[in-house]
Each structure stands twice: as structure tokens, then as C-alpha cells.
Amino acid sequence: MTLIELRAVSRAYDGGPPALNDVSLSVARGEAVAILGPSGSGKSTLLNLVAGLDRPTSGTVTVDGVRVDKLGEAAAAKYRRASVGMVFQFFNLIDDLTVADNVVLPAQLAGVPARQSHKRAADLLDMLGIGRHAKAYPGRLSGGERQRVAVARALMNRPALLLADEPTGALDTASGEDVKRLLVDLHADGQTVVLVTHDLSLARDCATRTIRLVDGRVAADTTVEPVR
Ligand SMILES: Nc1ncnc2c1ncn2[C@@H]1O[C@H](COP(=O)(O)OP(=O)(O)OP(=O)(O)O)[C@@H](O)[C@H]1O
Ligand SMILES: [Mg+2]
Secondary structure, three states: OEEEEEEEEEEOOOOOOOOEEEEEEEEEOOOEEEEEOOOOOOHHHHHHHHOOOOOOOEEEEEEOOEEHHHOOHHHHHHHHHHHEEEEOOOOOOOOOOOHHHHHHHHHHHOOOOHHHHHHHHHHHHHHOOOHHHOOOOHHHOOHHHHHHHHHHHHHOOOOOEEEEEOOOOOOOHHHHHHHHHHHHHHHHOOOEEEEEOOOHHHHHHHOOEEEEEEOOEEEEEEEOOOOO
16 A cells, blocks of 8 residues: 655755656555665655745645645645654754653643543663653753654654664664664654665665665665565
8 A cells, every 4th residue: 555655756856956856656555765876866855845845846746645745834844743754864853852841742732631642751761772761851962862752752653654764873883783672663664664764774674665766866776575
């Protein structure tokens, strides 16, 4: 069953060559896709369009039955809260909220009752091996721990889709391995994952499919048998 469908998607910024140029692709539920390609090839642009953070110049983006390219700002925010979890290279945690409060935030914004959301946050933090840091502030945590908090936050509202843009890009090797293992486990449990990375070992270990972008176009799209 298709979760993401891009049809003839282009995104041009003023004065430049198109960041994405006539890209069509679909991603099935349960796939783990790695987007590869040189700097400036359109990887983050693609992710942002799928997340409803940006709109295509032309073409259509459909996720989970929603025409994301047609959403206004408020509807896009609602779509993101309900359907998308995002993980970024530099964590994007709120430094003056505790770990638990960071994780709970998407549920709070979605109007989930506090008791229920705090229970889920605690469960997620335990599952990701950082339950003991629930009351700490993100600044006290290591990079790998912070990224696990970001993953917990991304999973809070049980999104159909987990997007990650260079999730190990700012981590040392050991922390990167932790985050990699986490993504592999989430995918094994059925989570659809689309991740952008320069790290070939992350792509190889996490993804069942790799899409290579060059100059805003799909240069290769390869499905691989998982090596486990
Ligand atoms: N807001 C923007 N305004 C103007 N140009 C932009 C904007 N965002 C991206 N671009 C341009 O679009 C192209 C693709 O950018 P994008 O960020 O998608 O690349 P990327 O593949 O993610 O690169 P990297 O690996 O360096 O993160 C680049 O040429 C970039 O300069
Ligand atoms: Mg990028």
C-alpha cells in the first residue's frame, strides 16, 4: 500500500536551477528508504516537501491520502502533528524544557490528555533506553542521547511516517551506531522511514531501498534485500 506519492514534482527557488526537477516516486508503507546524493542535490528539499514544510512549484505530493502540496499553513501543521515525525541533524530540542516535556510536546499540541501523553512519553523513553534522563535538561545529555530524545518526540503521536535528515551527521561513531540500531529496530517493527544521509553504512544497514538524487533528479532507485 502506497504511503508517499510524488508526481512530477519540481521545486525551483528564485533565480536558481530547480532544487528538484520532475521527480516522481512512491514509497510503500513499511519501507525504509535512504535518500543519497551530493550536497545541493535536493535531498532536504524532497524531505521538506513530504513533511509539508515547503510546497512544490509544480507537481503533487500525497502522503497517507493527504494532498500535502495543497495544504495551507494551519492544515500543514496539523498534518505534520498527526502523520509525520521528524528527526534533524542537530536534534532541535527545546533546551529549557526537560527531556520528558520535549517528548510530550507534540501530543500536547494535538490535545491529547496529559496523563495519557506523559505515560506514552515515559514508555518511549524507556524503550529507547533513556528513561533515567526524563527529568534532565537536554543540555546535560550526550549527542547520542539527545538524538534518541528527538526520536522519542518524533514517535510521540505514532506517525505513519518517520523522516530523518542526517540523523547521525552530528554524532560520534558510537552514538551514530546507537541511533542506527534504533532506526533499524523501528523499521523492523513496521515503521515507514525515509532518511537522508551521507553515511553509506547507515543507508546500507537501515534502508531496504536507496534513492540517489543528482541535480534534483532521481539518478538511481535501488531496492536491496535487507542484510540482518
Ligand atoms: N530556501 C532556499 N532558497 C534558495 N535556494 C535554496 C533554498 N533551499 C535550498 N536551496 C537550494 O536548493 C538546492 C538543493 O538544496 P537541498 O538543501 O535540498 O540540498 P541537499 O541535497 O539537502 O544538500 P546537503 O547534503 O548539503 O544538505 C541547493 O542548490 C540549495 O542552494
Ligand atoms: Mg540537506
